[in-house]
Structure formats: C-alpha cells, structure tokens
Amino acid sequence: MSRRIITLTTDFGTGSPYVAQMKGVILRIDPESAIVDITHEVAPQNIRQAALVLEEIAPRFPDATAHVCVVDPGVGTDRKIVLVQAGSQFFIAPDNGVLSRIVRSRPPAAAVALTNRDYWLHPVSSTFHGRDIMAPVAAHFCSGVPPGDFGTTVERLEMLDWPEPRTDGRQLRGSVLYVDSFGNLITNIDRDLVQSLGEPALLQVRCGGRTVRGIVRTYGEAPAGSLIALFGSGDRLEVAVVEGSAARRLGAEPDQEVIVTR
Amino acid sequence: MSRRIITLTTDFGTGSPYVAQMKGVILRIDPESAIVDITHEVAPQNIRQAALVLEEIAPRFPDATAHVCVVDPGVGTDRKIVLVQAGSQFFIAPDNGVLSRIVRSRPPAAAVALTNRDYWLHPVSSTFHGRDIMAPVAAHFCSGVPPGDFGTTVERLEMLDWPEPRTDGRQLRGSVLYVDSFGNLITNIDRDLVQSLGEPALLQVRCGGRTVRGIVRTYGEAPAGSLIALFGSGDRLEVAVVEGSAARRLGAEPDQEVIVTR
Amino acid sequence: MSRRIITLTTDFGTGSPYVAQMKGVILRIDPESAIVDITHEVAPQNIRQAALVLEEIAPRFPDATAHVCVVDPGVGTDRKIVLVQAGSQFFIAPDNGVLSRIVRSRPPAAAVALTNRDYWLHPVSSTFHGRDIMAPVAAHFCSGVPPGDFGTTVERLEMLDWPEPRTDGRQLRGSVLYVDSFGNLITNIDRDLVQSLGEPALLQVRCGGRTVRGIVRTYGEAPAGSLIALFGSGDRLEVAVVEGSAARRLGAEPDQEVIVTR
Numbered sequence: 001m002s003r004r005i006i007t008l009t010t011d012f013g014t015g016s017p018y019v020a021q022m023k024g025v026i027l028r029i030d031p032e033s034a035i036v037d038i039t040h041e042v043a044p045q046n047i048r049q050a051a052l053v054l055e056e057i058a059p060r061f062p063d064a065t066a067h068v069c070v071v072d073p074g075v076g077t078d079r080k081i082v083l084v085q086a087g088s089q090f091f092i093a094p095d096n097g098v099l100s101r102i103v104r105s106r107p108p109a110a111a112v113a114l115t116n117r118d119y120w121l122h123p124v125s126s127t128f129h130g131r132d133i134m135a136p137v138a139a140h141f142c143s144g145v146p147p148g149d150f151g152t153t154v155e156r157l158e159m160l161d162w163p164e165p166r167t168d169g170r171q172l173r174g175s176v177l178y179v180d181s182f183g184n185l186i187t188n189i190d191r192d193l194v195q196s197l198g199e200p201a202l203l204q205v206r207c208g209g210r211t212v213r214g215i216v217r218t219y220g221e222a223p224a225g226s227l228i229a230l231f232g233s234g235d236r237l238e239v240a241v242v243e244g245s246a247a248r249r250l251g252a253e254p255d256q257e258v259i260v261t262r
Numbered sequence: 263m264s265r266r267i268i269t270l271t272t273d274f275g276t277g278s279p280y281v282a283q284m285k286g287v288i289l290r291i292d293p294e295s296a297i298v299d300i301t302h303e304v305a306p307q308n309i310r311q312a313a314l315v316l317e318e319i320a321p322r323f324p325d326a327t328a329h330v331c332v333v334d335p336g337v338g339t340d341r342k343i344v345l346v347q348a349g350s351q352f353f354i355a356p357d358n359g360v361l362s363r364i365v366r367s368r369p370p371a372a373a374v375a376l377t378n379r380d381y382w383l384h385p386v387s388s389t390f391h392g393r394d395i396m397a398p399v400a401a402h403f404c405s406g407v408p409p410g411d412f413g414t415t416v417e418r419l420e421m422l423d424w425p426e427p428r429t430d431g432r433q434l435r436g437s438v439l440y441v442d443s444f445g446n447l448i449t450n451i452d453r454d455l456v457q458s459l460g461e462p463a464l465l466q467v468r469c470g471g472r473t474v475r476g477i478v479r480t481y482g483e484a485p486a487g488s489l490i491a492l493f494g495s496g497d498r499l500e501v502a503v504v505e506g507s508a509a510r511r512l513g514a515e516p517d518q519e520v521i522v523t524r
Numbered sequence: 525m526s527r528r529i530i531t532l533t534t535d536f537g538t539g540s541p542y543v544a545q546m547k548g549v550i551l552r553i554d555p556e557s558a559i560v561d562i563t564h565e566v567a568p569q570n571i572r573q574a575a576l577v578l579e580e581i582a583p584r585f586p587d588a589t590a591h592v593c594v595v596d597p598g599v600g601t602d603r604k605i606v607l608v609q610a611g612s613q614f615f616i617a618p619d620n621g622v623l624s625r626i627v628r629s630r631p632p633a634a635a636v637a638l639t640n641r642d643y644w645l646h647p648v649s650s651t652f653h654g655r656d657i658m659a660p661v662a663a664h665f666c667s668g669v670p671p672g673d674f675g676t677t678v679e680r681l682e683m684l685d686w687p688e689p690r691t692d693g694r695q696l697r698g699s700v701l702y703v704d705s706f707g708n709l710i711t712n713i714d715r716d717l718v719q720s721l722g723e724p725a726l727l728q729v730r731c732g733g734r735t736v737r738g739i740v741r742t743y744g745e746a747p748a749g750s751l752i753a754l755f756g757s758g759d760r761l762e763v764a765v766v767e768g769s770a771a772r773r774l775g776a777e778p779d780q781e782v783i784v785t786r
Contacts, residue, residue: 005551007544013443014276014538015303017315018495020269023298024322027267031324035298036547036559041539044444045505053541060548060655062555073505076480126480128495131322181537182568218600218650233542233652243569243597275705276538277565279577280757282531285560286584289529293586297560306706307767335767338742388742390757393584 004142005034005062009053010070010130011042018128022070022135025121029139038067045073047098048160052178054091055101056234063088068138069098070130081133082154083147085109090141092134097160108157115151163255165189172197172260176207176252177236183245187258189237198262205229206259207239208250219243266404267296267324271315272332272392273304280390284332284397287383291401300329307335309360310422314440316353317363318496325350330400331360332392343395344416345409347371352403354396359422370419377413425517427451434459434522438469438514439498445507449520451499460524467491468521469501470512481505528666529558529586533577534594534654535566542652546594546659549645553663562591569597571622572684576702578615579625580758587612592662593622594654605657606678607671609633614665616658621684632681639675687779689713696721696784700731700776701760707769711782713761722786729753730783731763732774743767 006026012018023035038057042050050071058067072079072094080095087106091099095113114133117124119140121132137150165174165188174189185207194200200215212229215237222228224243227250232238239246239258246252268288274280285297300319304312312333320329334341334356342357349368353361357375376395379386381402383394399412427436427450436451447469456462462477474491477499484490486505489512494500501508501520508514530550536542547559562581566574574595582591596603596618604619611630615623619637638657641648643664645656661674689698689712698713709731718724724739736753739761746752748767751774756762763770763782770776 005555015301016443017301017319018443020298020300020319021322021495024319024324024327027296027298027327028322028324031267031296034551034555036544036551037539038544039539039541053544057541057544057548060545060552062548062552065548065551074482077482079482125493125495125497127492127500131495181540181542220598220601220603230651231649233545233649233655235649238651277561277563278705279563279581280705282560282562282577282581283584283757286581286586286589289558289560289589290584290586293529293558336744339744341744387755387757387759389754389762393757 005036005065006138006142007036007038007057007061007065007067008040009038009042009050009067010040011044011046011050012040012070014040016040018131021131025131025135026139029136030143033139033142042071045071047071047096049178050098051101051160054098055105058089058102061089064090066090066092066138066141068130068134069093070134071098072096072129075129076126080154081114081129082111082157083114083137083141083150084111084157085147092138095154095158097158099157100160101162103157110147111154111157112147113151113154116149119145119150163188165193167193167197170197170262174237174258176254176256176258178254179247179252183241183247184232185239185246185250185252185256185258186232186234187237187239189258189260191231191235191237194237194260197260202262204261205237205239206261208252208256210250212239267298267327268400268404269298269300269319269323269327269329270302271300271304271312271329272302273306273308273312274302274332276302278302280393283393287393287397288401291398292405295401295404304333307333309333309358311440312360313363313422316360317367320351320364323351326352328352328354328400328403330396331355332396333360334358334391337391338388342416343376343391344373344419345376345399345403345412346373346419347409354400354403357416357420359420361419362422363424365419372409373416373419374409375413375416378411381407381412425450427455429455429459432459432524436499436520438516438518438520440516441509441514445503445509446494447501447508447512447514447518447520448494448496449499449501451520451522453493453497453499456499456522459522464524466523467499467501468523470514470518472512474501529560529589530662530666531560531562531581531585531589531591532564533562533566533574533591534564535568535570535574536564536594538564540564542655545655549655549659550663553660554667557663557666566595569595571595571620573702574622575625575684578622579629582613582626585613588614590614590616590662590665592654592658593617594658595622596620596653599653600650604678605638605653606635606681607638607661607665607674608635608681609671616662619678619682621682623681624684625686627681634671635678635681636671637675637678640673643669643674687712689717691717691721694721694786698761698782700778700780700782702778703771703776707765707771708756709763709770709774709776709780710756710758711761711763713782713784715755715759715761718761718784721784726786728785729761729763730785732776732780734774736763
C-alpha cells in the first residue's frame with residue numbers, strides 16, 4: 001500500500017518543539033506515514049486564517065490525505081474535536097470553525113467527534129490535544145482504522161461567517177482576505193465576479209486610498225515598484241507591488257475594503 | 263526493515279542552507295532514512311535550550327530514533343563528539359552538556375566518542391562537524407553500523423547544572439526554564455511538587471511582580487487577556503496569558519523567579 | 525527502485541502555504557517522492573542569493589536528485605523555464621540566471637525548455653509557475669519521464685556576472701558574497717587563493733574598517749566576542765565574531781570589500 005500522507009497546520013511557530021512532539025507521536029504509531037508541514041505560522045489563535053489556508057492547500061493533495069489542524073484556543077474546554085471527510089480528503093481539527101471554508105465548497109460526507117479514548121495518548125493533557133488526541137487519531141486513521149471507530153457522528157459543524165463581496169452591476173465592494181508572504185493583498189473577489197463587471201484591463205481597483213487602472217495578467221508586466229492589480233494563483237483579485245510589498249506600501253491589513261469600478 | 267528516523271536539532275536558523283547540507287549528506291549515505299526537523303531555532307550557541315528541547319521531544323519518538331543535535335560553539339577544538347544510547351533512543355551531539363538532561367532521566371547504556379575517521383566525510387572542515395562528522399555517522403548508524411565501530415567508549419559525559427526548585431513545605435521557589443512560542447513561561451516546577459504543597463486551585467503563583475490566585479486546568483477557563491497559571495503539556499507549572507503572551511506582559515525571561523505559596 | 529529526491533528552494537517565506545501547494549502537486553503525481561526543503565528564506569526576488577544556495581547544497585545530495593528553484597520575478601512573462609542536467613544532478617528553474625553558478629563548475633550535459641504543456645497543471649496560472657509547471661514537471665521527471673519529453677533543447681542559459689577577487693601577488697581584493705544565519709561574512713575568496721599569498725596565520729584581513737591579524741582554524745581558537753578570520757565550511761574566507769555576529773559588529777552587507785595582505 002502507498003504511504004498515507006498527514007499534513008500539519010498549526011499556530012505553534014516555525015521551529016516549535018510542540019510540532020516535533022506531534023511528529024514523534026505520529027511516527028511511533030505509524031512509522032510509514034509521510035508527514036508534510038503546511039505552515040506553523042498561522043497567527044496565534046487565528047481560526048479564520050487557518051480556515052483559509054486549509055481551503056487553499058487541500059485540493060492540491062492526493063486523495064485520502066489526512067489534514068490535521070491545531071489552532072485551538074478552546075483546548076481543554078468542552079469544544080469538540082472532529083474527523084471530517086470532505087470531498088476525497090480528511091480533516092482532523094477542533095470544531096471551532098476552522099473547517100468552515102472547506103465544508104462550504106465540499107459538503108462533508110461524514111463527521112465524527114473524537115470521543116473514543118482508546119485512540120488517545122494517556123495521560124491526556126488539558127493543554128495540548130494536538131499531541132494527545134489529534135496526532136494519534138491521525139496516525140491510527142492512516143493505519144487503517146475506519147472513521148466511525150473514533151467516536152460518534154456529529155450532525156452540524158461550527159461555521160464562521162465570511163464577508164462576501166457585493167455588487168450593484170457597476171461597482172464591486174469586497175475586502176482583503178489575507179496578506180501573503182510577499183505582502184500581496186489577496187481579496188475575497190474572484191475572477192468570475194470581476195469579469196461580470198467588464199473587461200478586466202479596463203476596470204479600476206481602489207484600495208487604501210490608491211487607485212489602480214487596469215487589471216494586468218502578471219507581475220512582470222509593470223516596472224519594479226508599480227502598484228498593480230491582477231488575479232493571483234487562487235484566481236482571486238490581488239493588489240500587489242512589483243518586487244515589493246503592497247501591504248507595507250498601503251498600510252493594508254485583512255478586512256481592508258477593496259472596490260472595483262468600470 | 264522499517265525506515266530509521268533521524269531527527270535534527272540545531273541553532274542554524276530556519277531555512278539555513280547548512281541544515282540542507284546535512285540532509286544531503288545523510289541521504290547520500292542512506293536514501294531510505296526519514297529525516298525529521300525538531301527545530302533550527304535554538305538561540306545561537308545556547309546549549310541549555312537545546313538540552314531542554316531534546317528532553318521534551320525524545321520520549322515521543324519511536325524506539326531507535328537517532329537524534330542529532332548540532333549546537334556546537336566548540337567545533338574544531340578538542341571537545342569530543344559522542345554517540346550515546348539513553349533509554350531506547352540514540353543521540354549524536356558534541357559532548358558539551360547538551361545531553362545533560364537526557365541522561366539525567368535515562369542513564370546512558372553506552373557512550374562512544376566518534377574517533378573513527380572511516381565514517382567521516384573527507385576533507386573534514388574545522389567549522390562544520392555537523393555536516394562532516396555527525397550527519398554521516400548518523401546515516402551509517404541508521405544503515406546498521408553498530409555504535410562501537412564509531413570510536414572508543416566514553417566513561418563520563420559533560421554535565422551542566424540546572425537550577426532546582428526549593429521548598430520549605432509552605433512555599434516553593436523555582437524559576438522560568440524557557441519561554442515557548444506563544445510567550446508562555448515554562449517553569450522548572452513540576453505538578454507533583456506543587457501538589458505536595460496543597461490543592462492547586464487554592465495556591466498562589468508569583469512571577470514578575472504579579473500574583474495569580476489559583477492554578478487552573480486549561481487556557482479556556484479564563485477570559486482572553488487573563489494572566490493564569492496552569493500545568494502545561496510537559497506537566498510543568500506554566501504562567502500564561504489567555505490568547506496573549508505572558509513573556510511580553512511580564513517582561514519575563516529564562517531564570518526569572520517563580521514562587522508558589524499557599 | 526529507490527525513492528527519488530526533489531528539493532525545493534524558494535523566496536516564499538518559511539511557512540508559506542505556497543510551498544505546501546507545490547508539495548501537494550508533487551505528491552499527487554508521485555506519492556513516493558521524497559521532498560526536502562532547502563530554504564524558503566531567499567530574499568524576495570534575489571536570484572543571486574538563490575544561485576549561491578544551489579551551488580552550496582547541490583553537491584551534497586545523492587545523484588539524480590531534482591532541485592527545484594522558484595525565485596521567479598519574471599513569472600508569466602516570456603522568460604523560459606528549464607530542466608538542466610549538470611554533473612549528476614538535475615535542476616528545474618526559471619532561466620533567469622539562478623543556475624549561473626551551478627553550470628559554471630559543472631557544464632550542463634543537457635538543457636530543455638519546458639514547453640510541453642502535457643506535463644503542466646491546467647488551468648495554468650500567470651503568477652505561480654512553481655506550482656503549475658515546475659512542481660508537476662519535477663514529479664513526472666522523478667516518475668521516469670525522460671528530460672527530452674518536457675520540451676525543446678536550449679543552447680544557451682542566462683548567466684549572471686559575479687565579482688571575482690583580484691590579486692597582484694602581495695594583496696588580494698575580494699568581497700562579501702553573503703551573510704549566513706550566524707552573521708558570519710562569507711567572501712568570494714577561496715583557500716587556495718589565500719595560500720598563494722602566504723601562510724594564512726601570518727596574513728591580515730581588512731573588512732569594514734577593521735583589521736584582523738592572522739587567519740585561524742576555527743571559532744573556538746579565540747575568546748567569545750573576538751573578531752576573527754577563518755576558512756568556513758565551503759573553504760571560503762570568512763569573517764566572524766566568536767559566539768556573535770560579524771554582520772552586526774561591522775555593519776557589513778553583501779559586496780562589502782574584503783582585503784587580504786601580507
């Protein structure tokens with residue numbers, strides 16, 4: 001059988017030994033599993049950011065990958081931990097809204113609350129369920145334990161609201177979803193919506209008090225230092241500075257308003 | 263045979279190509295070994311911090327894992343490099359005290375100084391024994407070379423002293439061991455010692471001029487922003503700010519005094 | 525057959541989900557490939573830095589390793605993407621000079637422009653060819669597709685110029701190539717060149733207005749805090765502060781002049 005893949009997304013910080021503890025736990029149970037770090041730089045306790053990361057990366061991975069996400073400010077309280085199948089992939093995470101975006105595009109085929117203590121590490125800490133519950137469950141799951149063995153069916157998952165762009169046919173109002181590692185501002189406005197307004201090259205994009213005229217195809221179409229708008233690799237409208245940082249230039253942050261007009 | 267696991271702990275910085283060189287050396291010798299990064303963010307030359315990391319992560323890994331630790335300010339001098347078996351695990355590191363805590367809880371079954379140049383990379387640099395000695399020895403070891411082939415028996419390892427908490431039966435004085443990636447202050451006071459003083463919920467914890475009344479079970483038991491005390495995932499007393507940083511709030515650093523009273 | 529190794533070098537930032545997307549793409553095509561991160565902390569768009577990283581790390585890896593490098597300010601323009609065999613290793617990268625140093629020491633045995641869209645991901649974005657072209661080509665290559673299938677032969681690769689040290693037999697003038705993660709200044713002056721000038725222990729090294737007398741063998745030969753000169757792990761002359769940062773002490777950066785005299 002092929003190696004099963006387990007991915008890890010946390011807010012522990014790169015180089016945190018907490019991540020390494022989870023890897024050790026997984027490898028003790030299933031030495032053949034392949035562990036892939038997605039990111040450990042989710043801002044502490046930022047559930048929304050982690051939800052966006054999972055949405056972006058999951059479709060790229062092989063079928064049956066198990067994605068473990070530990071952004072868990074409610075650890076040790078009565079929040080549930082769940083194993084969810086959505087599309088061809090599996091997610092193990094606290095039920096705190098971090099799976100909101102994943103299950104929006106792919107309604108969950110199954111969701112189980114991890115209540116069966118047989119698959120936990122003992123003693124279980126009150127502060128690190130990533131290591132003591134999620135990691136061992138992921139490893140046992142990849143070793144072939146069926147989802148139903150880990151606990152009881154969950155009918156409804158916690159969902160977070162997301163700001164949606166609004167349009168009146170002449171103007172589009174959306175906002176910055178997140179800032180990527182280059183300082184590009186990734187918005188919640190997708191390509192189809194923009195094209196419903198008109199030819200992208202003829203539209204204007206306003207953000208942080210600045211106006212960009214015309215949406216270009218790629219970074220290299222304007223000189224270094226230019227403020228541009230384009231569709232990024234996730235097909236979302238993006239505001240960028242060529243070989244620079246739009247976040248710094250505009251002082252922009254998530255939720256900043258972005259307006260597209262003819 | 264199952265893949266053998268090699269872990270890497272260094273002070274090279276995340277993303278340092280020095281780490282990549284070590285991985286290349288290991289994979290050239292043993293392409294089947296599974297390399298796991300523990301952390302590369304040990305503060306430069308901070309042997310004590312690395313010793314604490316090894317103590318925390320090693321017990322989580324499968325038996326016969328080889329842990330390589332390169333925090334090595336004495337590289338190229340006459341300090342020894344050793345391969346040590348402690349419990350069911352193996353450690354390859356400079357003999358500079360970085361194994362002090364590992365061998366305290368698990369007396370070493372065997373310790374060998376790496377003197378057999380047959381297993382080194384040649385030419386050997388004077389400045390990077392992680393790449394030229396420790397990495398190739400780890401790979402050969404994982405390929406099945408017995409420990410005794412790498413050199414001569416060492417009778418006594420370098421040991422560092424660690425501050426121990428003191429108690430008079432009514433009061434406990436300890437200190438901060440390290441600050442984790444969330445800014446939580448992890449102390450050298452363990453759960454058993456605290457419980458010998460009284461019921462944790464009824465005790466007081468003083469640190470950085472602030473007093474916390476009552477030790478709670480987990481972060482989610484107090485509102486965001488609260489200063490709390492609890493037992494962390496390593497069963498050590500920990501001072502934390504809920505969804506915040508206790509290190510920043512208290513201006514606290516390692517060795518800061520922490521006092522527990524009834 | 526043994527696992528084929530794919531390495532990743534990018535300017536995406538550690539913990540960027542862009543890296544994770546590339547890993548997902550690779551693992552979907554070739555679940556058995558072993559992916560090794562070299563670094564994702566190349567400064568944004570810094571082609572020269574990436575070229576130096578590839579030169580340093582490639583020789584350490586097993587034969588037939590595929591090194592993917594995504595430092596690609598021209599993404600989506602008409603710059604080529606190439607698969608190059610140099611020595612026993614393979615490189616997949618934009619043809620923007622990032623392979624300049626690799627092919628200097630090892631003339632390329634073959635170079636192919638990646639024009640065959642059969643091996644690309646579709647739809648292809650205009651902004652992320654690392655994910656949509658380089659990652660899938662690397663995975664197909666590691667699965668056994670011969671280089672010639674990916675496109676058409678390239679006769680000449682883009683080359684960047686590098687400052688070379690100059691000597692008049694009594695004095696050597698070179699410069700800082702890069703600053704490593706410890707703050708050591710790595711120069712473009714190699715050991716052989718210095719030795720042609722005289723016995724290293726008797727030479728003087730000038731950098732940033734400071735003079736170091738005598739080149740030592742390793743860091744531990746001088747007290748903590750000393751400014752020293754030595755040959756680093758790549759056999760290049762290096763200026764360092766023992767257990768400190770020479771970059772900070774001297775305010776030095778890449779291209780800073782370094783002079784060696786008798």
